[in-house]
Amino acid sequence: NAGVTQTPKFQVLKTGQSMTLQCAQDMNHEYMSWYRQDPGMGLRLIHYSVGAGITDQGEVPNGYNVSRSTTEDFPLRLLSAAPSQTSVYFCASRFWTDSDTQYFGPGTRLTVL
């Protein structure tokens, strides 16, 4: 199993540009989520999904959109990037029945100029 994969690893955007961060998992996990990691703030939940076709907001959803058309993929879209979205983004997944153990991807480091 590849586990949780994320692309790209690094990205630089200009303010106002849009982009999609990709996340995929091959473990047949129902639950997937996106976090952002900022110094001194830990990880904060952006959006999550409990299954294909179902998404919900986390604690910092503004400026981000998600969709879940398949079990495997959970892309995160930035419609109009802002410098405040400079961060490291982590995707995570787990089984619905095992809410205790999440598997994290390697992260995407995003810089918005």
Added chain:
Amino acid sequence: AQSVAQPEDQVNVAEGNPLTVKCTYSVSGNPYLFWYVQYPNRGLQFLLKYITGDNLVKGSYGFEAEFNKSQTSFHLKKPSALVSDSALYFCAVRDISRSSNTGKLIFGQGTTLQVKP
């Protein structure tokens, strides 16, 4: 509201010495507590969890954590630190504020562990 706090930004330990990384929590009801480790340029990895039962929880890589209800703490410990333990450590609590089983985790701000040879 559930929360966790890691009072130390960084912990420095000499190799071979015991280490402790501190975590305190605030929850309504019974806490579900976790420790994750993040090595440089990697995603987080699960170390251990406390749900119920024995207050001393053993996890991966020789780590353990002690749940103390009276002090609302869940400190991470290891009897003998290795240089390879140097990493960023996160304490987390499961968010049980919603009625549905979303299993969201609320993370502390992280503590950098530096083990020197």
